[in-house]
Amino acid sequence: MDAARIASLLLLLGVVWSRAQPGAEAAGTTVFTLRNNCTFTIWPATLSGNSAAAVGGGGFELAPGANVSFPGPTGWSGRLWARTGCVAAASGASLACATGDCGGAVSCALGGAPPVTLAEFTLGGADGKDFYDVSLVDGYNVGIGVAATGARVNSSTCGYAGCVGDVNALCPAELQVAGKEGEQEGRTVACRSACEAFGTAEYCCTGAHGGPDSCGPTKYSRLFKAACPAAYSYAYDDPTSTFTCGAGAQYLITFCPAQQ
Known part of the structure; x- marks a missing residue:
């Protein structure tokens, strides 16, 4: 086993492969299960938005068809995303990714570089409820679906959040990010948001367009919404x-849920 692989495995301390820790659900602990339904290896990453420790070790490698589960503490707020086209240094100390890179780190302490699809969570928020969404505000790299599961789930209120459509296949030329190496060279590997591409107040919801009454959907956000209504x-x-x-x-x- 090479050094890069050993290093990625060491980052999984506290992470349980294939299923959650025994008794975690019964004890009321939230468990995240990440499934790679893509045809290629991804490197999921997590970032805490509050003072809580990083869940899942901050980042790890996930082969096609593989699952990984880890607990999320009550009160945790943060985001998860997939890094793609990643190449680990021989030492295993750094990781360069075509999309979603977090400053070259294996375990992320920074957000993923846009364009990147985000799954965002707040556990135990207002009235003790969980809040979650999938966001294309920072652009798109792979599809993500979030499904609430377990005996305590009410199907009428715990909806499916996600982006099942392949936005890369629909991405306008002015928003496309092309791969630069290997099998991805010349292919659209991500789709930028209009804010990142053009930087104007209209697209970034800033300045004169800095509120919900003055910042509405645009032709680009409508394209994202048509592909991914949830x-x-x-x-x-x-x-x-x-x-x-x-x-x-x-x-x-689930990453790449459209391939289910």
């Missing part, structure tokens, strides 16, 4: 994109 397409796309679930739910996060 995902955030721009900053104020709340009514159809934020989901809530009661405490104690478990979450299945």
Whole structure:
């Protein structure tokens, strides 16, 4: 086993492969299960938005068809995403990714570089509920689906959040990011947001367009929304994109759900 592989495995301390820790769900602990349904290896990453420790070690390698589960503490708020086209240094100390890179680190302490699809969570928020969404506000690299599971899930309130459509296949030329190496060379590997591409207040919901009454959907966000109706397409796309679930739910996060 090479040094890079050993290093990635060491980062999985506290992470349980294939299933959650015994008794975690019964004890009311939230468990995230990540499934790679893509045809290629990804490197999932996590980042805490509050003072809580990084869940899942901050990042790890996940082969096609593989699952990994790890607990999320009550009160945790943060995001998860997939890094693609990654090449690990021989020492295993750094990781360069075509999309979603977090400063070259294996275990992320920074957010993923856009364009990147995000799954966002707040566990045990207002009224003790979980809040979650899938966001294309920072662009798109791979599809993500979030499904609440477990005995405590109410199907009428715990909706499916996600982006099943292949936005890369629909991405306008002015937003496309092309791969530069190997099998990805010349292929569209990600789709930028209009904010990242053009930087104007209209697309970034800043300045004179800095509120929900002055920043509405654009032709680009409408394209994202048509492909992924259950995902955030721009900053104020709340009514159809934020989901809530009661405490104690478990979450299945599937990368490339369209390939199921």
